[in-house]
Amino acid sequence: MKKRLVALFAMALMVMAIAIPASAQTAARIHLIHGIPNVAVDVYVDGAVVFPDFQYSQTQDLSSLAGQTLVALQVKAAGTDTVLIDAGDVALPGSGNYTIIAQWNAAGDAPTLGVFENNVSSIAAGEGRLTVRHAAAAPAVDVLADGGIVFPNLANNPPEEASADLPVATYSVSVVPNGATDPVVIGPADIAVADGTSLIVYATGQLADGTPLPILTETITGLGETPSGVPTGNSPVDSGLPLLPLAGIAAIAIIGLGAFGIARKSN
Amino acid sequence: MRPLFSLIGILALILASCSTATVGTTTTSVAAQEPTSTTSTTTSVPSEAIPELSPLASLTQPLGSAAYDPADHIDGGPVPVALSIPVLGIEAAPIVDVGVADDGELEVPGADAVGWYRFGPRPGEEGSAVLAAHIAFNREPGVFRYLVDASVGDRFSVEFDDGSSQTYEIVEEAQYDKQELPFDRVFAKGGAPVVTLITCGGEFNRSLRSYEDNIVAYAVPVADEE
Numbered sequence: 043m044k045k046r047l048v049a050l051f052a053m054a055l056m057v058m059a060i061a062i063p064a065s066a067q068t069a070a071r072i073h074l075i076h077g078i079p080n081v082a083v084d085v086y087v088d089g090a091v092v093f094p095d096f097q098y099s100q101t102q103d104l105s106s107l108a109g110q111t112l113v114a115l116q117v118k119a120a121g122t123d124t125v126l127i128d129a130g131d132v133a134l135p136g137s138g139n140y141t142i143i144a145q146w147n148a149a150g151d152a153p154t155l156g157v158f159e160n161n162v163s164s165i166a167a168g169e170g171r172l173t174v175r176h177a178a179a180a181p182a183v184d185v186l187a188d189g190g191i192v193f194p195n196l197a198n199n200p201p202e203e204a205s206a207d208l209p210v211a212t213y214s215v216s217v218v219p220n221g222a223t224d225p226v227v228i229g230p231a232d233i234a235v236a237d238g239t240s241l242i243v244y245a246t247g248q249l250a251d252g253t254p255l256p257i258l259t260e261t262i263t264g265l266g267e268t269p270s271g272v273p274t275g276n277s278p279v280d281s282g283l284p285l286l287p288l289a290g291i292a293a294i295a296i297i298g299l300g301a302f303g304i305a306r307k308s309n
Numbered sequence: 310m311r312p313l314f315s316l317i318g319i320l321a322l323i324l325a326s327c328s329t330a331t332v333g334t335t336t337t338s339v340a341a342q343e344p345t346s347t348t349s350t351t352t353s354v355p356s357e358a359i360p361e362l363s364p365l366a367s368l369t370q371p372l373g374s375a376a377y378d379p380a381d382h383i384d385g386g387p388v389p390v391a392l393s394i395p396v397l398g399i400e401a402a403p404i405v406d407v408g409v410a411d412d413g414e415l416e417v418p419g420a421d422a423v424g425w426y427r428f429g430p431r432p433g434e435e436g437s438a439v440l441a442a443h444i445a446f447n448r449e450p451g452v453f454r455y456l457v458d459a460s461v462g463d464r465f466s467v468e469f470d471d472g473s474s475q476t477y478e479i480v481e482e483a484q485y486d487k488q489e490l491p492f493d494r495v496f497a498k499g500g501a502p503v504v505t506l507i508t509c510g511g512e513f514n515r516s517l518r519s520y521e522d523n524i525v526a527y528a529v530p531v532a533d534e535e
Contacts, residue, residue, distance in 0.1 A: 073372065075375050077375075086363070087363050087365055088363070090361055090362065090363035090364075090365075091361075091362055091363060091366075092362075092363040092365045092366045092369065093366070093369075094362070099374045099375050099376040100371065100373070100374060100375075101371070101372040101373060101374070101375050102369050102370065102371055102372065103369060103370040103371075103372050104369055106368045106369065106370075107365060107368055107369065112365075166409075166413075167408075167409045167413065167428060168408050168409040168428050210428055231377070231379070232379055234379075237428035237429070238428075238498065243377070244375070256376075257377045258375040258376060258377060259375060259376075259377045260375055263498070264498070266428075266498070268492040268493065268495070268496035269409050269413060269414055269415040269426070269492075269496065270412075270413040270414050270492075271413075271414040271415065271487060271490075272414065272415045272417070272441055272487075272490065272495075272507050272509075272523055273414050273415070273417060273509070273519060274417050274441055274442060274443045274444060274451070274453065274507065274508040274509040274520075274523070275443050275444040275445050275446065275451070275508065275509030275510075275513070275519065275520045276443075276445070276446055276447065276518045276519065277445045277446065277447060277448045277449075277513075277518070278445065278513040278515070279444060279445045279450065279454065279513075
């Protein structure tokens with residue numbers, strides 16, 4: 043009996059030991075996005091399903107698994123044994139800010155995992171960060187904002203990204219094949235760049251099916267700097283008496299003088 | 310690292326044995342139902358096709374959809390246009406939206422207007438909506454000439470461009486050395502809705518043409534008095 047209790051206690055300790063590293067690594071932020079339209083999947087680690095029936099656009103927070111190795115990571119078509127992505131052992135970073143997206147390769151003949159480190163450096167007050175990631179079965183593209191090219195020649199071989207900190211505004215963003223003006227493969231879509239916020243846009247899907255590429259987005263907030271000061275006075279106020287009473291005294295004096303003048307005239 | 314993995318392994322085994330037991334039960338019930346109802350059998354089949362759930366699943370968290378919804382990204386809502394602080398003699402002072410000057414400091418309008426920091430929250434939104442005005446500008450008294458005299462409990466109202474208005478009550482007043490201004494609080498993007506009135510005060514430094522302190526009044530929305 044005593045032995046059994048000790049064993050139970052030891053097990054409880056082990057469970058706690060596992061919980062501790064998860065909470066200690068709050069610095070890490072790792073998200074997994076499903077970026078393959080119309081393909082429901084089951085995500086397996088070490089032969090056991092972690093995300094059954096994982097659908098396009100759904101996101102999972104893997105942050106508490108930071109620093110661990112996902113043994114034999116496989117993505118299978120939902121409810122089947124058809125392996126779509128055989129990623130092998132995937133070591134998750136122990137810290138930092140990452141997004142993993144299940145996506146098409148450029149040719150559209152194989153799903154793959156795109157791994158991106160997210161830039162979480164601070165953003166100047168009045169600006170926001172716009173990042174575009176090519177996660178679609180499509181050739182290299184140019185990204186246009188308000189008609190001008192902001193990110194030229196972005197490809198998915200391997201998955202690439204382009205990023206800029208832009209003044210806060212709503213931009214009309216469209217994506218066209220590199221070096222061409224049509225066909226427009228995304229948008230134009232109104233994309234709002236918000237103060238201190240990183241907006242990450244993923245081009246997903248397959249261009250071959252003739253429809254514009256659908257986009258997915260994620261946001262990282264709280265990166266903004268504040269104004270560095272509040273300069274609300276460049277001249278001294280009159281010391282002693284505040285201005286309003288002074289003005290009052292002046293008014294009384296003028297009225298007094300006026301009355302004196304009137305009094306003199308009537309003389 | 311290695312002991313951690315073996316621990317995870319043990320946990321996995323424990324959980325796996327639990328979930329196997331559950332799957333077993335489900336299977337039996339499916340078999341039992343089979344003769345009576347075909348519909349319930351078909352709905353139960355997928356759960357049978359999926360092997361045991363990984364213990365990792367309990368450590369992860371679904372975050373919803375990453376689908377792009379313009380409504381999530383384009384913020385709207387009424388913009389503040391006028392400020393009245395009766396106790397200070399301020400009647401419908403115009404509010405203009407301001408950003409950041411080239412030197413990185415807050416833009417502040419002339420003596421007769423109040424600046425609302427447009428990159429922060431609107432009054433009424435979560436976080437701190439900043440309304441800044443001069444104590445004195447180019448030898449003219451500014452709108453916030455007497456903000457230093459405001460007291461906790463004083464009320465003011467903000468009018469919006471949609472014709473609505475909201476009353477606020479000052480809950481805290483503070484004077485900070487400009488170097489010590491709590492920027493993260495004054496310009497907070499989250500937390501309970503606060504309107505933060507701010508101006509200058511303290512000693513005037515003639516060589517820098519600047520005051521040494523900031524005067525700040527934090528206020529919260531209150532119901533209008535009818």
